[in-house]
Amino acid sequence: MREATNKKVIAIAKNFELQGDLVQVNRWGNGHINDTFILIYQIGKMGRIKIILQKMNKNVFPKPVELMENIMNVTDFLYKKIEDAGGDPLRETLNVIPAKNGEPYYIDEEGEYWRAYTYITDARSFDTPESASDFYESGYLFGKFQSMLSDYPAETLYETIEKFHDTRDRFARFKKAVEEDVMGRVAEVQDEIQFVLEREADACFFMELIDKKEIPIRVTHNDTKLNNIMLDNITRKGVCVVDLDTVMPGLAAYDFGDSIRSGANTAAEDEKNLKKVSCDMKLFKAYTKGFLAGCGADLTEKEIDLLPMGAKIMTFECGMRFLTDYLQGDVYFKTSRLEHNLDRARNQFKLVSDMEDKWETMQEIVAKYK
Numbered sequence: 001m002r003e004a005t006n007k008k009v010i011a012i013a014k015n016f017e018l019q020g021d022l023v024q025v026n027r028w029g030n031g032h033i034n035d036t037f038i039l040i041y042q043i044g045k046m047g048r049i050k051i052i053l054q055k056m057n058k059n060v061f062p063k064p065v066e067l068m069e070n071i072m073n074v075t076d077f078l079y080k081k082i083e084d085a086g087g088d089p090l091r092e093t094l095n096v097i098p099a100k101n102g103e104p105y106y107i108d109e110e111g112e113y114w115r116a117y118t119y120i121t122d123a124r125s126f127d128t129p130e131s132a133s134d135f136y137e138s139g140y141l142f143g144k145f146q147s148m149l150s151d152y153p154a155e156t157l158y159e160t161i162e163k164f165h166d167t168r169d170r171f172a173r174f175k176k177a178v179e180e181d182v183m184g185r186v187a188e189v190q191d192e193i194q195f196v197l198e199r200e201a202d203a204c205f206f207m208e209l210i211d212k213k214e215i216p217i218r219v220t221h222n223d224t225k226l227n228n229i230m231l232d233n234i235t236r237k238g239v240c241v242v243d244l245d246t247v248m249p250g251l252a253a254y255d256f257g258d259s260i261r262s263g264a265n266t267a268a269e270d271e272k273n274l275k276k277v278s279c280d281m282k283l284f285k286a287y288t289k290g291f292l293a294g295c296g297a298d299l300t301e302k303e304i305d306l307l308p309m310g311a312k313i314m315t316f317e318c319g320m321r322f323l324t325d326y327l328q329g330d331v332y333f334k335t336s337r338l339e340h341n342l343d344r345a346r347n348q349f350k351l352v353s354d355m356e357d358k359w360e361t362m363q364e365i366v367a368k369y370k
């Protein structure tokens, strides 16, 4: 199986603008969406160079061409910004290596899309923060990403996943799933359904502000998990943001919020023992400090004040999506046990409640680093 995969990867690699002799192929990283490989090339007597080759996930990203256009435009823009600032654009942003036909992707005979990136040297990513400092670095990098793209015309990017953070629309879809009750599961999860219904105002909160043009639409990353940043192997400082598949127009609060949701939970996302689930204020503080050091000067006062709301609403939205999927028969998220999605929903709702309890502290922390 492994040999067959390697053979396939070797054949695919021949279609990219790569030089030298391919000497090694391995799977790479801990991503859950794309299939990622590392390839090592020997270029004569000059030494060895690594590159990243990825098979894109067509199920999650149905519009690969638009998606790659977004990535090309954003990474070209970042390259120039980093170069002008005296940084190292080959380490501080992803760089796409084109296919031989000039496109930023290659389509294989099965219709799968592949792409190649330069390898970010001497850095690695982590699934969970090993210290508050790791989480600070994550905040700083995602903040800096936001800042560097603050003068990029967000409206020119494709919305590659429609209504991704339209929580109001997701709320409507949730209510429909309750009404339809296709699995007959509604009766057993009344408390959880009630939890969502009581928070309709939260579900509509950001969309109403967008409608009233009270907060700006920006370029956002939309998958601000810790393992989508790289930390330097020696200094452990942030090097760059990776995984740009979901770069789209959005709100600063979404990126901030999803980092807190995914990284500041004291338990795993599917932990069943809800006593273990809470929002770690030490991590919240570290991330907030880093994020505002990265982009505080570029955000409006209102945007900054709304960061805690971002954390709460991203967590609420995620819990509501898990519960919706549970009601619909686990059709979207991969599950490995019967009530997996229900456990995940309960976990996120516990995190929302904990944030509601810690609301004043969260606001004080944001005010402190403003």
Ligand SMILES: Nc1ncnc2c1ncn2[C@@H]1O[C@H](COP(=O)(O)OP(=O)(O)O)[C@@H](O)[C@H]1O
Pocket: 028, 029, 030, 031, 032, 033, 034, 035, 036, 052, 094, 117, 118, 119, 120, 121, 124, 125, 227, 228, 242, 243, 244, 245
């Ligand atoms: N250009 C790169 N250089 C070095 N490592 C990378 C690069 N791109 C991705 N990675 C590593 O591979 C992992 C998975 O890649 P990612 O693009 O995040 O895929 P997924 O969408 O599956 O999460 C990342 O967490 C990172 O550790």
Ligand SMILES: [Mg+2]
Pocket: 031, 032, 227, 228, 243
């Ligand atoms: Mg990733």
